[in-house]
Amino acid sequence: MSVEHVLTTCPYCGTGCYFFLQVVDGRLVGVVPCKTDEISLGRLCIKGYNAHAFVQHPDRLKHPMIRIDGELKPVSWDDALGRFAEELRRIREKHGPDSIAILASAKCTNEDNYLFQKLARAVVGTNNVDHCARLCHASTVTGLLYSFGSGAMTNTVPEFEKADCILVTGSNTLEAHPLIGSRILRALDRGAKVIVIDPRDTPLSRLATIKLNQISGTDIAWINGMIKLIIDEGLYDEDFVNARTEAFEELKEAVKGYNLAKVESITGIPGQMLAEAARVYAKSKKAMVAYAMGVTQHSNGTDLVKALANLSMVTGHIGKESTGLNPLRGQCNVQGACDAGGLPNLFPGYQRVDDKSARAKFEAAWGVRLPEKPGLTLTCAIEEAAAGKLKAMVVFGENVMLSDPDLNHVEEALKKLELLVVADIFPTETIKFAHIVLPAACYAEKDGTFTSTDRAIRVLRKAVDPPGEALPDWQIACDIGRRLGSKGFEFSSSAQIMDEMASVTPIYAGIDHARADNTVLRWPCPAKDHPGTRILHTQKFTKGLGTFAPVHHSPPAEETSEDYPLILTTGRNLFQYHTGTMTRRSPKLEREAPEPYAEVNRADAKRLGVSDGERVMVSSRRGSIALKARVTERIIQGSIFIPFHYAEAAANRLTNAALDPDSKIPEFKVCAVRLEKA
């Protein structure tokens, strides 16, 4: 009889709460919060409490499978991986290494992801490696690299509760990052001012000190309006601007035209209210900005992120305790997947693949020549597959057939591939198109690390054995690496992989499993005796001087028309997570939010003759879905909201694949639709 409480990391959002998995004789029986954890403080959200529920679900993939005569048939690991290696080799010889793409995963560990990108670069010989960060925070990475030189949250989760002012935009924090929301509530209870700017009413905006609703896709206008007012009223931090930044004159010039009247006409935000919000933010001693996908998922997402960076620099609210610009990362390890190099233009630790010295370093470490041309992004890889140029895709733990924009198009692309290999924990929508399927271990079944949204290394500890023959992703990657003749995949534990990653990644140089086991380390952590870094940019910006970027409002890629008069914005709800593969198999979560719905403003509903709970058809230029209407005041007139979790009414059949030119992030937050009774 054995009873264990295994300390591990929540597999859902990027907050990175620790909890204990309760295991009795190999059976997962529950989740217990960890009271001494500095992130969660012994609290969890409903997803955390139910994180054991899907692990031992009967639907888990248990055996490798190969598609034979149109059907997936169970085979041995040796057959599956043998076929995988053989096909990969054939396609590389025939079409060249750039005809192959590997998708890393924000749900896999740092160690897994390090090997995925090493597999692509050092074995296949291509930089075609990317993951779903492309769909959520790619514009954060490109925007903040430009402004600050580092694309991560500047401050940490615990600091929220000590701020005097928190400006939240494009983040439904209480639902998407509940335990960060909890810190914001603590600040609010203490008397801090919380400003929420969002096209939807959110549970947090209803508690906020100031709540403003802007029209979707008009954010740069209100941000520039705030900056202009702050400069005009002399509320900017002159010393900070002079000592720490460059291009202030360009910024001043760029925001000149954004007077309150003009901003109001673009955004719909009453000028005086915007002015008040600007003053509160600028005058507070410690002011933080938090944002999420409502900012990043636009076709001008990179500019939008730069605009927020301008705002935090002009007020000097950065580089100090409880200040800064804080992108809240959505998935448990989306930060780590980026850190580990799961990006087509960057090696681990944000070292550029087209930088000669960086490449020389990795060539020496891995003992092979490396490609210098940056690879395809996830969104471009789908394009190339549709055009018949990309022949093979290897997907680790992603469900592109539900998470990507314009699914009808994705489906066409996947069907054209000569080889689609998917490693996952459940049979997903993507697996329907796969030629080879590999069963993977989930978070509870392996050791490794995640990096949470605030750059903290969080440890995963194996609690139970994987089902059937499933294996941890890093073991799958090692095996395939060896089969393709590489010597660099001789690892016998995930700790050894982290050691190699640390040796080539300066921001992780001081990190190893033994240290992370009992202390919270945040990167940059450049040496074994370095305590890690809580606050970025304290003395100088990572790139030296912070750069103001003159950016301008531009209309979204797709505007409403007579046929498609409403703006659709997509997102999450509290109870479901992403494409639902885990949450929809957790009874308590599914029970709370079992079916797809579209939130429609009361006035719009009345005009269209739609009542609450009625079935409606929502169509865009790309497709239609049928679902229930939820009539509410939560959303402004002219807009509707649909969560993207549900395969039976997949919001991404409607969304637009219009891309931000710098980061290639798709515009999930704005597309034109029509709603009618079904």
Added chain:
Amino acid sequence: MSDLGKKLASIAFDELGADYLLAMREEHGNVAPVMLARGQDPGEIRLDVPYQLVNILSNIYPWLKDGKVAVVTRRCDEKALEEFFKRELFDPRRILKIGLACSKEQVAKCRCSDPVPAKTHIGEPQKAMEKDELSEKLMAMPPEERLRFWAYQFKKCNKCFACTLTCPVCFCDECILEEKTFVPEPGIPPGMSFHLIRAYHLADKCIECGECERSCPAEIPLLTLRKLLAKDVKEIFGFAPGDRKTVSPLLTVLEEGCNEC
């Protein structure tokens, strides 16, 4: 092995004759609940972090085929155990108590009026706290203001269900807080009914351990809410939970009713 660990192991295994010991210890730079079998090294035992061990035990108990478990029990845990025994959910012969007298600090945090276990094995018994400041402040308010206070508090709720999941005496198999009939709001926050139904449901069971309040990510003063209700139940019915022999005056109203809804 630390001194505290040695002492605890000797009480559990030598003095009480247990097969397992349920306590807390330091692991990975944190404090973890731990179930030790006889003969295992207890390691760095820590009793200063208030894990709700009775609730943790109730998760594991259905899978424990045999053996006696010694549990570190505060006074509130003793009362919770009594409620389990009363309902025949635990076999009293299999649960052994190691009495822990809470520290002065802990007593203050819980505003605890009953902090000393029947038999103290560990810790120094402390004086009870006579009053809960927030309760008094609220009762001195005009009703509308009190309502505003709670309305604001409940608006912060994000329906994590921690207040039911971590509560040792939430016994129903089917929780009516998950029913749309009783809590109709889609999404969060749930309406007032969520909190009021829960408060009433616990009126004759709550042993004031404070775990719901400690676990609430919205920091709603749930313990104060319970204390206010407990006071009424005591005054009106002369009843307080936490004793195997007494029967709740509300039993028929609440528990039987709840299985049917």
